[in-house]
Amino acid sequence: MARTPAFIILAGLCCSVFFCARGAFISVSVIAGILISCSWILLCTERITPDWMPCLLIILILTLIISLFCVLRIDRKIYLPSSLNTTGKIIMSRPWGKRSAILLSTGHGKFVYYVNHSEAPPEGSKVKIDGALFDFKRSDSAGGFDEYLYWRSKGAVKKIIPIRMETLAGPSGISYWRNFIRSRIAQNLPARMSGYMLALTVGERDGALAELHRNAGTVHLLSISGFHVGILAAFVSMLFRRGICRIVSLSVVLWLYILLAGAPHGGVRAALMLQIYLLGLLIGKPSSAFNSVSAAGVILIICNPWCFFDIGWRLSMIAALFLSAAGTLIRRSWFSALCVSLLLWLVTAPQVAWAFKEVPVAGILINAFAIPFFSLIFPAVFLFSLPSVIGIPFGYSIAEAFEYLLKIWEIFSQTAIRLFPWSISYTFPLLLISSVLMGIAAAYASGVSRNKILLPAAIFPLFLLLFA
């Protein structure tokens, strides 16, 4: 309980949000969440210390308050007219099939509309819109794409079909810089370098590159997450000596990067985790990685409870929680690291298969090499792209030469796909295996002894058996 208080709160909170989304009463959802937290504490407790009861009460009270706050927000009714004539700011623009999806922030809330690529106003533009509001489509089948949950997790409340729209002002602030960087990269770099740089800097996925990585099971490399934040943190840490200067500079650079990348869930989660860890260092009580990840997850749900339903949030949390729990094993030996890679694939496979219909088996092998390879390649991509992006002569040639290294990676991943051409679909047993592994990792990180570890770990598959 003392090691991972944030995880206990996160478990209760997720349970409350899950029950609330199933249609349970607010009170029932909150009580069920508290009971799950309490159950985890009791199953993990091996001896009573003097501060056990105060800790238990504090954690349960926090679970109650946070769960109630989040569940009330999920349950809140939002009153909207059938049409709107208002002004707002484009806060996100992303490819949506053959069209673009635009997230618009107005005084009435956030709305989404779809337009042709050519008609999409740049991100950050201020627009005047007159349009009709529509509900999002719900998924027709289990595992199908749910437009409602997807956009609610991004903060949008309804879909708007514009009847008239006028751009009042161009992008400003961070949006201006995002657009500027995006256009410089697109214009001055060859295809592969441009794709990786767009993913690294503004968090945008190039269609062809994303497809390539999706087939190899490494698409997570193109989403800003703990991996990217870790590389940045390592780089900044090298520049500054130990002490408060390093913590402050790292925090500033970290959040500027996340803002520049468009604040994706995975990136914000990683940044929050690192920030919590840094704050712990500052006050002399560093939090464990597992607890920091859990605390970051709780903060994200408090900010937007709907993010619980976002596949990005779920994958990011599951992977980060598992890796932070198994962190000590990774450092032990290469064989252990490979085992963790395999186990991580198993833990995340059901979520990936649920969202993308299948998960490539080759991903097990490719990921084992991809992580160390790209931890070197990403900083190199950045350095070799920079001359061309800022307009130094022969910069394009330098970037073009580096493309060959990226091509070698493509050849390796495609060979691995040919050797292991199979992919697996979502199945319930796969989900159960994943939940058992996750449960064991969580119990291990919580300090439960080996002879008792299966007991708390059994909560995860039991819960899924009852409610999945």
Added chain:
Amino acid sequence: MHGKGLNKFNYFFIFLGLLCFIAAAVLGYSFKGRFGQDTAGKSTVPMPVMEDTIDVSSNSQPAGQPSASNMQAGGPGDSKNWIVYVTGYVKKPGVYEIPAGSRVYRALDAAGGFSAKADQEAVNLAATIEDGAHIRFPAKGETNVNNNTVSSAVPNVRTQTADASKNVSSGLININTAAQSDLEKLPGIGPKTALSIINYRNANGAFKRTEDLLLVKGIGAKKYDAIKSLVTAGK
């Protein structure tokens, strides 16, 4: 927390922990229904669509039929309270519940009063309003352009209280009952689009509002803008 073996306290805690888990599971499993469902999840009354956004415009429903979701929220179906939409130069624009029979000043109070830039004489605060009204308070010097229906009961206040049934008799084409030939009379609507409207109607049920035409294949913003004043979604 690491211990060498399990003692009686451990067994007691395991028992309590499992008890908590079972209690949570029973709660989650039993009380999964609400709003017209009994505790076992069986419907006792027809269930509304469980969306968390509620359309408060009066033309979103057939005349005189308050929606189930509005009834949940104490909306137009609640005879004691009306829902009005207050926008423009007030301190807190938004949708508010006010007592039935209220006048404009009640809606203004609910929205926190005039903002600094509001033209306080442009609106007749004593005017009567209707349930589902959209009341807009203009700024000083702002021309009160009215793109929609102006309620005679609320002079100088822009309202949207269009009752679809009132428009049926005013020569508008009812998109819920019109034949293909009638729909083809609308500007920009050819046989193909008219057929699409009828097919959409047959597949998805009656149009609840004219804006739903935007969901029909072949009708974009421009086409809708050209025909919106010529059609109604009354039943």
